Amino acid sequence: MPITDLVRVYVPATVPMLAALRASGRLGDGPMVAHAVTPALREWYAEGDEEELEYVAFTRAAQGALHLLRLDTQAPRRRVVVSADVPSAALVREDVELGSSEVRLPQPVALTDVAAIHVDGEEAVTEVAAAAEVVDEALAGDPDAQFTVDGAEDHELEWYAVSELDELI
Secondary structure, eight states, X not given: OOGGGEEEEEEEEOHHHHHHHHHHSEEOSSOEEEEOOOHHHHHHTTTOOHHHHHHHHHHHHHXXXXXXXXXXXXXXXXXXXXXXXXXXXXXXXXXXXXXXXXXXXXXXXXXXXXXXXXXXXXXXXXXXXXXXXXXXXXXXXXXXXXXXXXXXXXXXXXXXXXXXXHHHO
């Protein structure tokens, strides 16, 4: 398959999901939400270059990881984003609103499609834990909750090669 048929997606995840990826060779059990540079995102950020658009999609995936942490109270309080290159034909775009980066992956992401793994460092755990508790309230417009989420977003996720997956779990 030519490289032009591939799209970089950013999949929100948790550390336990990385363990499952390592064990099964795939991320997720079925359809999943991910983020990518979509036509709606390009239209909304018309003056943004490709790198800026990728950063927006990545940041939204990191926010999605906060939602996963809120649901999984046993997971280590570290955001995880898995960058993967998937066939563009495999994406279901959800361009329902201007600026949306959301896409649906109809099937799990294969370990062989993973390009990199991004995980919060230990220094971010306290802020990420607090943000996971209030992420829904922040999206609903609560300014105090947004301040807490912004505190977590001040931490850059660390980059790891796929070969370092064993060390992350």
